[in-house]
Every structure is written in C-alpha cells, then in structure tokens.
C-alpha cells in the first residue's frame with residue numbers, strides 16, 4: 001500500500017469499502033482453492049470398471065454441483081469486490097484531484113512562473129491515474145495474490161509436502177527477479193514521465209501559439225522540433241516496453257520450468273505408486289499416489305501461477321505509483337508563500353486611499369529590483385494615470401496592491417492599513433482589476449462579465465457592458481450574451497476582449513479599480529467614451545488607469561510617471577509639463593508619432 005498523509009484520510013474515509021471488498025476477495029480466494037480437490041476426487045472416481053462408475057455416479061454429481069456452487073459464489077463475490085474496491089480507488093483519485101486543484105488555487109503566482117502548465121497538468125492526469133491504478137488494481141492484486149498463494153500453498157503441502165518443497169525452491173527466483181525489475185522500472189518510470197511532460201509542454205505551447213506559428217510560416221520547424229521530442233518519448237517507451245517483455249518472458253520461463261518439474265516428478269511418484277508401491281522421500285511415504293491427487297496438485301499450482309505473476313506486477317506497479325505520489329506529495333506540500341497574517345485586519349468599507357512608503361520590490365527568485373524607493377499617496381476617489389516606458393514597472397506597481405506577492409511590511413497601505421497585515425481576500429474584494437492580457441474564460445460572455453458574482457442580474461451585466469461600450473457589439477452576435485468566448489476568447493476581437501474585461505471589472509463595483517493598459521486596442525473615440533463613463537460613474541471611487549498613450553490619461557486628476565522602476569514625478573498633466581522634462585519629452589515624442597502617422 002501507498003501510505004502518506006495525503007492518502008491516509010481517504011483510506012480512513014473509504015475504509016468500509018475496503019473492508020467489504022477485501023473480505024469478499026479473501027472469501028472468493030478461499031472457496032476457489034477447493035476446486036482442485038473436487039476435480040481430483042472426480043478423476044479418481046472415474047477410474048475402475050463400469051460397476052465402480054455406476055456406484056460413484058451420485059458422488060460425481062455431488063462434486064459437480066459443488067463446483068457449480070463455488071463458481072456461482074466466485075461470480076457474485078467478484079462483482080462485489082470489483083465494485084467496492086474500484087469505487088474506493090475512483091473516490092480516492094477524485095478526492096486527491098480536488099485537493100490538488102485547491103492547492104493550485106492557493107499557490108502563489110510565482111509558483112506558476114517556475115513550473116510549466118504542462119508539468120502541472122501531467123500531475124493531474126497521468127500521475128493521478130498511476131496512483132488510482134495502484135490503490136485499485138494494486139490493492140486487489142496484492143491481497144488476491146497473497147491470500148490465494150497462501151491458501152494454494154497450504155493445500156499443496158497437505159496434498160504432497162515433498163513435491164511442494166521441491167517446486168517451492170525455484171519460486172524464490174521469482175521474488176529476486178521481481179525485486180531486480182522494480183529497481184529498473186523506477187528509474188525508467190521517472191525518465192518516462194519527464195519525457196512525457198516535455199512533450200505535453202511543447203504541444204500545449206504550440207497549440208496556444210498556433211496563430212504565431214502560422215503567421216511566421218514555422219509549421220515545419222515546429223514539427224521538426226516536435227518529432228525530436230516525440231522520438232525521445234518513443235525511445236523511452238520502447239525501452240520501457242522491452243523491460244516489461246523481458247520481465248514477462250523470464251517469468252514465463254521460470255513458471256514453465258517449475259511446471260515441467262512437477263509433471264516429471266509427480267508423474268513418476270504416481271506411476272511408482274500405481275505400478276509397484278508408494279515411494280518415500282525425506283523419510284516419509286509420498287502421499288501423491290493416485291492420478292486424482294496428481295490432478296489436484298497441478299490444480300493448486302495452476303492457481304498459484306497468477307498470484308506469482310501478480311506479485312511481480314504489483315512490485316513494479318507500486319514503484320511507479322510511489323514515484324507519482326512523490327511528485328504529487330511534493331506539489332501538495334509546497335509552502336503557500338502568500339498567506340494571511342496571524343490576526344488579519346479585515347478591510348471593510350474601503351475609501352480607496354493608497355500609499356507607498358519607501359517601497360522597493362524585486363520578483364521572488366530574481367535579484368534586480370523592479371521598483372525602487374517609491375513614495376506616493378493616492379487620495380480616496382482620485383482618478384490616477386500611470387505612464388512610463390515599456391517594462392518600467394507599471395503593471396508591477398499596481399499588481400502589488402492585489403497582494404499577489406509579499407512585500408516589505410510598512411511599505412504599502414490601503415486606507416492607512418499595511419497590506420501585509422490585512423486579510424488577503426478582503427484586499428482583493430476591494431479591488432477590481434482589468435489584467436493587461438485581458439484573459440477571458442471559455443464561457444458565455446454573460447458569465448464572464450458576472451464573474452465576480454454568479455447571481456448578478458442580467459440588467460447589471462448589460463449595464464456593465466454599456467459602460468465599457470461593448471453592449472452593441474455583443475447584441476450583434478447571433479447568441480448575444482450567451483455567446484461562448486473560445487478558449488482564451490479567441491473568437492472575439494482584441495478590442496472586444498478588452499472591453500468585456502473592463503465590463504467584468506466594472507460589474508464588480510469595487511472601491512478601487514485598476515485598468516492595466518486596457519484601452520490600448522480600442523479606437524480613440526471609444527477610449528474617450530469609456531474614460532468619460534469611468535469618471536462619471538465612479539465619482540467617489542478610486543480609479544487607476546495604466547496607459548501607454550499619454551493622451552489616455554492626460555485629463556485625469558493626477559499622473560504617476562515611472563522611469564526604470566523609479567517615481568519620476570506625480571502630479572497633474574499641466575504641472576508635469578512644467579516640472580518633469582522626462583514627461584514632457586514623452587508627450588512630445590508621442591505627438592511626433594501621431595503626426596507621422598497622420599502624414600502617412
């Protein structure tokens with residue numbers, strides 16, 4: 001069995017299924033081993049002349065009936081144990097998957113920067129399946145094989161202990177062989193999973209980026225790279241298969257050798273007993289004296305073959321499941337670095353005041369600071385613009401507010417409360433956020449807009465869509481608000497996606513709204529309309545607009561100007577034009593660009 005804290009609670013929860021299943025399984029094993037003695041008895045009763053046969057008819061019939069009843073018992077028992085034990089393993093798999101999903105939601109963003117989606121997906125699929133296979137099939141095989149072999153061996157010893165001892169000796173070979181294969185399989189299994197992850201990652205990325213691949217006509221190049229990865233996978237699987245075949249073939253050779261030994265020796269014993277007199281071995285008379293007993297003995301060995309093979313398979317199945325479980329346990333045991341403080345302060349009725357005090361930041365596992373020594377105060381209800389060159393830290397500065405990363409205590413405040421001391425959910429509830437990549441879920445537009453509240457009324461959804469000027473577009477779709485946006489919203493235009501994600505944030509009606517470069521894909525007129533709505537509808541609430549065009553934010557209350565992670569200036573547009581040469585230069589450059597575009 002696999003045993004760790006993540007599985008233990010499920011074993012406890014489904015112990016009743018295991019108990020019923022295992023008891024039935026043992027019961028089936030027990031009745032099964034009576035069949036060879038019944039068959040042996042029939043064989044012996046069939047000997048002699050017709051008068052003997054006639055006398056034995058009733059006994060023969062009785063034995064046949066017994067075999068039939070055992071068969072029916074085995075049939076019913078097998079249904080019961082299959083049902084209960086497979087149900088338990090499926091439930092454990094589902095439970096673990098649930099825990100893993102929950103963990104995935106709790107892990108910080110940085111975890112996803114360090115681990116690829118493909119690798120994580122393979123834990124959710126192939127690794128979980130391997131564990132399910134072991135806790136289901138593995139348990140069955142182990143229990144079945146153990147009890148069946150013990151029962152069969154006991155009966156074998158009763159029938160003829162001398163032959164049982166002789167045939168047992170080569171069976172030890174199987175245990176050694178199994179142990180050796182286990183070592184090889186574990187090593188190979190790791191390689192195989194690694195290769196599989198690589199292939200998964202590559203395919204996933206290729207299909208997500210299919211438009212770029214097509215636009216750059218790089219299909220062949222991608223295919224070539226994929227072939228290499230696929231070949232690696234094939235080679236590893238091939239060597240894995242070879243190992244299995246070798247294991248199987250050698251196992252078969254051992255089994256057939258033992259059977260040959262039994263047939264030769266057992267046959268010789270019976271022949272001697274029938275033609276002259278019973279033989280003695282190890283100082284005692286051999287009990288194997290009739291063809292019926294010989295049949296019986298072979299019957300027990302026949303029963304023993306499956307457990308021997310199963311024990312070998314269980315060994316390798318367990319080592320595979322163990323390495324899969326290690327990966328999953330490692331994932332489930334990851335520290336959750338973004339956590340609530342001991343006594344979190346619950347942010348309520350947020351006014352929307354934001355302050356940064358001597359704030360510096362570098363991403364986890366990175367050394368260079370992305371933001372340095374930021375000091376600024378945003379008053380409640382202010383409409384703030386954020387501008388600066390590409391990669392200067394605009395998104396980072398605002399993402400910090402969502403508490404997606406840990407920051408130095410006493411550096412970032414909302415309504416005067418240090419965000420490191422606040423309840424994380426309450427912080428996130430008070431902020432509506434339009435991400436720069438405008439991610440939408442593969443769901444209806446309506447559900448995407450109502451993401452913050454699944455009970456949101458249709459009126460509210462439409463009001464939010466009107467606010468971000470996308471209502472008319474949606475109304476023109478064949479299925480209106482019920483239109484499903486494709487994976488990552490590919491059926492929608494960039495501008496539509498942007499406006500739907502603005503609607504989603506607006507519908508949340510939070511005291512702080514952050515738009516991260518969210519009007520870049522819409523035309524100037526729509527941009528004006530959305531910004532006008534923003535100032536109109538969110539009069540009392542803080543709104544922060546990150547923009548690449550200065551014209552987008554020039555009429556807002558104040559503008560944060562960032563330059564390479566430093567606060568260059570923070571003032572109104574008019575004042576900035578006077579005090580910040582950097583800002584003035586940006587304005588000038590953008591005007592020149594506009595003129596050039598106009599000229600062309």
Ligand SMILES: Nc1ncnc2c1ncn2[C@@H]1O[C@H](COP(=O)(O)OP(=O)(O)OP(=O)(O)O)[C@@H](O)[C@H]1O
Nearest residue numbers: 113363366370389390391392393394395396397436
């Ligand atoms: N998750 C991350 N891990 C490490 N470094 C990051 C991460 N995200 C961003 N960076 C780095 O931080 C710096 C600031 O990035 P940020 O996204 O805040 O810039 P930005 O001003 O929003 O740029 P843009 O105008 O292109 O949106 C960049 O140099 C970027 O490479």
Ligand SMILES: [Mg+2]
Nearest residue numbers: 394395396436
């Ligand atoms: Mg950005």
